[in-house]
Amino acid sequence: MRASDVMTSNVISVTPEMTVQEVARIFVDNGISGAPVLDPDGQIAGMISEGDLLRRSEIGTDERPRASWLDIWSASHEARDYIKTHAAKVRDVMTTGVVTVQPGTPLGEVASILETRRIKRVPVTEAGRLVGIVSRANLVQALASVPEEPASDVSLSDSDIRAMLMGELAGRKWSFAGRNIVVADGVVHLWGVFHSLEAVEAVRVAAQNIPGVKRVDDHTEPYPVMPGI
Template identity: 60%
Template sequence: MKALDVMTSSVISVTPETTVRDAAKLLVQHRISAMPVVDGDGRLIGMVSEGDLLHRTEIGTEKSHRSWWLELVGSDRDAGDYVKSHGQTVADIMTRDAICVAELTPLNVIASILESHHIKRVPVVRDGRLVGIVSRANLVQALAAGAQDSAQPEASSDHDIRARLMAELAGRDWAFPGRNIVVRDGVVHLWGAVWSTDSLNAMCVAAQGIPGVKGVVDHTIPYPIMTGL
């Protein structure tokens, strides 16, 4: 699946001229934590979030002054902090060079972007213009709707189940060496020595994810740990 399959098309956005107060009202009214900033042509030019509104003079949360000797080497940062806390329009406080994706960006790429950049939503653009937004909630909604229940047919036999599971485990570092898999009447039996509980859990999840599997039985033993003599 791609961004266009799950994105919200009716996006709440603001312009650089929107007042800080109005931007805050929109965030509260629509129960969102961030929104895109667009110009008159609908082009994405930034994002404004709760974080941009955190340090404000109106509520007494502006950053405190530093000692005079730190100000000598950090005057530019102090000036930026002042604009953030005292600016009256979105242009003063917004985060520029916003991260964005295209309509055909795969969901796995979007998930990685959200996680690595510690953000909750990412704008979707077409030729620079805002066309939607994908949030973490959209990904969860796709999961709830069965987005990943692809048309993989149910395994027709125990042999088919075993072949699919072996293919799924091929090349996985956590798939322990010396493993043996036996499938009988739709039940997967795992044999061998496992590196860790995590690797065993991963094996079980892989087996349970194959259509037609009725259960998984663990016969494994801990992999021997060699210690120095």
């Protein structure tokens, strides 16, 4: 799936000259938590979200504890903080340098952007114009819309199950070392040593996704720890 398959097209936007109170009312009236900021030419100038409005002098949330390691830069830090909490216009409060995606961007790439940048939404542009927005909620909605596959009637042989599982594990960094996998009557037996419980759990999940697997029996042992010198 791609961004165009899940994006919200009727995007509510704001302008840099709006006041923060106007934006707050827009958020409340429309049940949204963020919006792109468009300049007079319709280009994205920034993004504004609930997070940008949390600390405001109007509601007495502008003061925050200052970490000691910031004391060196306290003057500039406090100046930026003051602008954020006291400025009346969106242009002074919004987040600039906005990353965007295109309608054809794969959802895997969109998810990586949301995760690595720790943002909740990303604008979708085409030829420089805003055409939609993809949020974390849109990705969850896409997942909820995928129909669950019925139980497969395919009956794989033990050797086919083992081959499929070994193929799935090939090249995985978490695949435990010294492993041996035995499949008997549809039951996958895991033998060998492992570096972490998570690695064994990942192998279990991989096995359970293969049609015909009845269960997974874990016979693995912890990776030996070298004695201290």
